[in-house]
Amino acid sequence: MFDPAHDCCSGPGLRHYVDCLEDLHREATHLEATEVELSEAIGQTLADDLKAPLSLPSFNNSAMDGFAFNSDLVKDATIDSPVRLPVVGASIAGDNAGLAQLKGRQAVKIMTGAPLPLGADTVLPVEAASWETDVLTFHAPYQADQHVRHIGQDVAQGKTILKAGTLLASQHLPLLSALGLGKVRVIQRPTAAWISTGQELVDDLSQTLKPGQIYNATGLYAAATARELGFDLQHTATVRDTPQDFAAALDTAIEGKPRIILSTGGVSAGQYDFVKPVLTDMGATIIFHKARIKPAKPVLFARLPGGSFFFGLPGNPISTALALRAFVYPFVRHLSGQTPEPMRVARLTRDVQVDASKTVFLMGRMRLSDSGLMIAIPNKRQQSFQTAPFAESNAWLMVPEGVSELSAGDQVHCLPFDPGSN
């Protein structure tokens, strides 16, 4: 059974948030890479640097519908002494006829995207051309290299186009598709199971509450945010808050071999706070329990005997949300081989006073001011049971430990609720 005398991390020795992040990074050994179809790769992390297997464009081609020829042929053209070029054929996109060599004083019709014939060095758009039947007339010279898209002008063959650790998103698809990269090696999103604990919880939102009951405020939130936080929720359960029920739920979750198991509730100090004793009984290694943060102070992180990781998220809905964003997300990001999250900052719109003995995360809104500056508006209400200010917010504003007040205009580090958003 759990022995409080060996509880390294509770009591006065609560862990600093920065130390917790270090623990999370140390534990998060990258998941194995697998090859997937490009269509399946969005939201997964690239396992290796990707090099371009070909150049883009892979052949010189026209950027306009018009005529292709060699500019040298018309260099002496004047009003008085025009130069005429016969139009001998056409280069059409998808057609390889255009790759033929132009011979002598010739031009060809050319369509946007069609190969520039060998010997041609420029394209005259059709609306700028003086032409009749099959003859182009020039009353002035025409520059080389007009409206030509050159080999490699987009991407040079062999160049690294995306780095390992890139989270693949829809903006990468045109590039990867154009390069014919139909399969890519990725580190797949970790799988997770979610256990809500509490005999007061009701999952069915259409059910009438009995006295003392409350609706589960974070079950649906977990399902909705899993993807943006980088994991796949494969199993959810809601159980009573007894050690037996929790242990049974944990066993069931483990059978699905998720990489991560998350639970809500039962990690604080009361008699129903059974999560840690149950974990300790099953031989888990508690990596940290309780941090010098607000909210979500009782957050717990452990390694289970089978190799899964466990997060005990405090039950207050806002504490659950903060623990997900400030602990689970950095862990998942590291597991997936991504680089640490870039720091986002914004200027506070008003003074804030906080308890300097902990890292404080305030619910707030990040947005661009009328003058184009990123500003952070802390919500007036900050309690961890208050879902209404959370609904009004889109980011956590982080005030580091040691800081007791910040003034309007000071920069504050922000964690957008959706880390993929700007």
Ligand SMILES: Nc1nc2c(c(=O)[nH]1)N[C@H]1C(S)=C(S)[C@@H](COP(=O)(O)OP(=O)(O)OC[C@H]3O[C@@H](n4cnc5c(N)ncnc54)[C@H](O)[C@@H]3O)O[C@H]1N2
């Ligand atoms: N004596 C102490 N009491 C508490 C401490 C403490 O240090 N000493 N810490 C407080 C803090 S901080 C937090 S956060 C909570 C965390 O509690 P638990 O994780 O043990 O969670 P529970 O006690 O099970 O629940 C807390 C609260 O949240 C409600 N809850 C739980 N799950 C849900 C859910 N899915 N949807 C909506 N609401 C939920 C639950 O009904 C309780 O009201 O402990 C403090 N206490």
Ligand code: MOO
């Ligand atoms: O940390 Mo608790 O999350 O303050 O309510």
